Amino acid sequence: MELVTGVKMEKPMEIGTEVQVRGSVYALRDMGNLIFLILRRREGLLQGVISGEGAKSYLKDVGEADTIEISGILSENEKAPGGVEVIVDGVNVLSKATGEMLPLPISKWRLQTSLEAKLNYRAIALRNLRERAKFKLQEGLVRGFRDYLYAHGFTEIHTPKLAARGAEGGANMFRLDYFHKPAVLSQSPQFYKQMMVGVYDRVFETAPAFRAEKHNTKRHLNEYISLDLEMGYIDSFTEIMEMETGYLQAAFALLKAEYQKELRILDLELPKVEAIPAVRFSEIKELVAREYGHKIKNPFDLEPEEEVLISRYAKEKWGTDFVFVTHYPTKKRPFYAMEDPEDRNYTLSFDLLFRGMEITTGGQRIHDYHELLEKIASRGMTTEGMEQYLMAFKHGMPPHGGLGIGLERLTMKLCQEENVRETTLFPRDMSRLEP
Amino acid sequence: MELVTGVKMEKPMEIGTEVQVRGSVYALRDMGNLIFLILRRREGLLQGVISGEGAKSYLKDVGEADTIEISGILSENEKAPGGVEVIVDGVNVLSKATGEMLPLPISKWRLQTSLEAKLNYRAIALRNLRERAKFKLQEGLVRGFRDYLYAHGFTEIHTPKLAARGAEGGANMFRLDYFHKPAVLSQSPQFYKQMMVGVYDRVFETAPAFRAEKHNTKRHLNEYISLDLEMGYIDSFTEIMEMETGYLQAAFALLKAEYQKELRILDLELPKVEAIPAVRFSEIKELVAREYGHKIKNPFDLEPEEEVLISRYAKEKWGTDFVFVTHYPTKKRPFYAMEDPEDRNYTLSFDLLFRGMEITTGGQRIHDYHELLEKIASRGMTTEGMEQYLMAFKHGMPPHGGLGIGLERLTMKLCQEENVRETTLFPRDMSRLEP
Incomplete structure (x- = not known):
């Protein structure tokens, strides 16, 4: 011994x-x-x-x-x-290595090679100092999220990624056979984090989410890390935006304090986040349409081009890299989103745009059991499979809300990258399951 | 605005x-x-x-x-x-709640009810103070893992849970259709964390792992949280056990400092971890067989009963709740396990037992490219699908090793629970996909 x-x-x-x-x-x-x-x-x-x-x-x-x-x-x-x-x-x-020539010249300052090659030789490409620095910053963003939330009384939770049904519904779920029963991969911890608000008041999770979306764009991944929080006893959905603003301030302070080396390697300056403007969806949509001569095609959602224009406007007029867009149309938000009592066509919800791209969706949720049942019925949905979720509301839930941040998108925009795969260690998209 | x-x-x-x-x-x-x-x-x-x-x-x-x-x-x-x-x-x-009677008397000090009922009414059962205290301690165990490893130069990584093939092979993988291609859910981040040792020297991940094992026991889950680390530039696999011992010391110190309330609610004393005995597989197996009159059935692995006896021996003779069992037979370890150069029937590997149950498997890995190829061939395996993994070795990998800790089992044993589902928020087993 x-x-x-x-x-x-x-x-x-x-x-x-x-x-x-x-x-x-x-x-x-x-x-x-x-x-x-x-x-x-x-x-x-x-x-x-x-x-x-x-x-x-x-x-x-x-x-x-x-x-x-x-x-x-x-x-x-x-x-x-x-x-x-x-x-x-x-x-x-x-x-000893074998002595065979490296497939990529990793000791060059910049890997002057295609994204495709970087992904095909991922284990080697990441050895490049600049490539690996991006994921070190990503570590700081996650670490900052957790440390900030621990300090504000949140409890970390681990919710299952295998489920009988999805939280948001729709077709974008990966399906599998679970011991001869149909199962799906979790698109979001939404139901679970709400149930856990009933337990701990404030909870968060940093975990993978899976979306079977048939998008092959620069901003979509089929598996990504979602930084989720959900908080109870709120007076207004503004408190959720305040929590996110506070997180970003804390995370950038952490990067400045402990990730200076990586910031220098990537020649990055951290964006200012002392204050983030918040503008209403319908107002800003019309404002940028007028300002930049954009034609509104879809009145109920933001197109990627509009996200770019809104960020441009925020930068030009207010000098900020971040902007909250609030009060999204009810029609485009999930059933559990709380409607604005002053105009039920809109919800007490928001997206956070960072340098032209949505990196967060959040908002206040319905907390009243009967209101939730009515909303489900009015959408023609069934409560089947939601029994446990609804049970939490039947037995009392505080007013609450929360958000989800796409980690790879946040890292991408921070690192001024053009493709979300550049800030994903081993990206999964429609054509890529390896390495 | x-x-x-x-x-x-x-x-x-x-x-x-x-x-x-x-x-x-x-x-x-x-x-x-x-x-x-x-x-x-x-x-x-x-x-x-x-x-x-x-x-x-x-x-x-x-x-x-x-x-x-x-x-x-x-x-x-x-x-x-x-x-x-x-x-x-x-x-x-x-x-307002609806006023309907709660399905469980959560304001009782102990929920005197079956595990089945606790799981069926999970969102309510967890509101009981003792139930929720267990998962607060679980938070401390994960938080302690990350904080300890950050302080020791480890980088946190996020590796994909959707993959074309599994790391360990075998039948215990969940399979699914990924845009008309076959895919599996990750059993372990093994290949990825090894590749990332080539990038950052030391890495860790805290993420779900999926095993389609047809076990319905008190100690098995089909989805669990794996605390994984992998470290390069080691001289001996003892360093990995030292890192785990250091982690447990740090985690228990964190629980003592910041989770005193929960320890009191659950009336728990933290086990001593100043030093953990390490004994060879073959020696301890024979020792407990003699000591307790146990008949050895399988010379290549430990049965659950033997784990209990070894822990009993460690408690009786050495006064410890933890014991490392080292040098597992090569036959029962995966192809990447490094064989003991002094006796190739055994590997430079270990399990950590805690109060009668395996909570960790770890060891040194083969780092030489040619040796790895030979080992794969000698097992009659194919390198198909391992190209990226092998590429990392072709282009130089330091001597390295690592481990994986089952978070729910660690929590279970710490909380003196008899069933791993008691320390899983929303357990997944052969018959349970909900809530």
Whole structure:
């Protein structure tokens, strides 16, 4: 019997001391009696320098993409990545690559290659510093979401992705056989998070959602990460927008504090989120139509072009990258959306647009049992399969509302990317199930 | 246009001041001219007291499970839940329940009802204070996992749950039609987290995993949350066990610091995890067989009864609730498991047992491309569908390993529950797809 007692925190390396450093060989620059050996590590790049007549002998077994350990004195060097380098006096190979040429030149600053190639060689493409920096920022966005909500009294929940029926209905569900019973993959944790508001008052979840939508666009994924929250005891749906604004402020503060390296690698400036304008759907729709000579085709929803124009307007007039569009038409919102008591053609709901694209849908929900039943009936829907959901309302639910944020879209817009696949580790779309 | 500027932190309520408090009516005790009104809130229970001749008039519209706001002076009272109560001078109904009797007596301290009933009325059962406390602890276990790993240089990843093929192979996969192509639901992020070790050195994921296993036992779920980590540049698989031990230490410290209320409600003591014994599979198997007169039926794996006996032995001899069992037979481990160079019949792998049950499987993985190909061939497997996985190894992977923890099982054993469904919000098993 042996005893396992835990892990010590790694000590930071000190200048002038002997260090052992491990990493993957990112680049080898052989200048004769002077060899630069660049290691790729999770912290970034680290340069090793080997000089003198025997320099080459250290490297006879070392090739690109091998993982190795170098030892030597850590020294300052302004010109080296990170301002330090190791004066190497020993090299130890940990694991050999095959030596075959890499399918993509990952040690270039920018991977000048097609999205298709990046996705086909995903495990390799992501080793590029700029590619991987995007997903490190994505980590910060999720982490900020959770930390902000923990601090505001939310409870994290895990709801099932296999279900007998979908929350939103419609045709866009993946169907499967579950031990000889029909099942679907969850499009949204909507019903579950509402039920859990009855338990914890405030809940959130960060989990995959699945949509069998037959869209092959730059903004659609068939599997994505949804940052969901739902909160009870609200006086107005404005409180949900306030919570999202607060989240964005906290997340960007976290990125600024702990993800500076990645922001620099990607040369990104964080957008301002001190205040986000909120405008009514019907007003802004007409406003941008007039302002930019756009012809309104669908009065009940926003077309992608209109989202772009509204964001353009917000940027030009108010100087903001974010804009809330509120009071969407009842006709286009799900049955559980609460209608505006002042005009029942509209709902107490909102979308958040970020640089021309919807990244969030949210709003207040109906909390009264009888009102919910009437709404279901008036839409010609059946309550079959909703018994458990309705039971929560029968036995008392506080006034509540919530939202869902598309993580990959938020990351995409933050990173100024043009395609949501650029900010998805392993995207799933109509034609892509691998890798 | 209006401006949304974020959320202010809620101020704690002060004794002796006028407060407004919202909650769900948990219990109403009418003693004539003295009425106790207990609210259920996310922070716990709060008592309101209404006295005097007009007491009843405040409550003519208030019933059990309504959500209300009370106002009054916050006062100390040792006998009230939490040591405080509100001397009520106003009651405002926010949302009415129907008044129908609750299907379960949730305001009882213990829900003395069958698991079946608790699951059938899940949205209501979870409102019971003890029921919801378990899932608050579950939150702490996940939160502790992430926070510990962030602090140790791990990057959080999100890998797809829809895939063309499974990582482990075998029959236990849910299959579906993905735009006229065959797809499966992910049993494990194994291949993806290994590929991502090539990118970030250390990665983790907390996400659902799906297993179409035809087991209807107290310990199996068909959908569960897997806490996965994978770490590169290890010298030995012991480092993975050290990381898990460190995680458990950190998680229990978090529970002690921030989830004291729930630990008290459930009357739980946290197990000791300063050191966890590690014993070899073949040795401990024989040892407990001798010690407890157990007959070994399967020399290549542990039966559930053997897990119980090993935990019993660990408790009796070493005083621990946890025990690592190491060096599982190669025959029973997946192809990517690294064999022990000293005896290739065994692998550099482990399970962690907690109070009689396996809650983790982990180990070192093969990192050499050629060795991996040979292993696949020697098992009569095909590399078809593994091209992307193998590409990562072709182009260099550090020595690495990792583990997966079943969140619901960990919670179950921590809460001393007998059935894993007790610690799953909405369990999925062979006969249950709803709610």
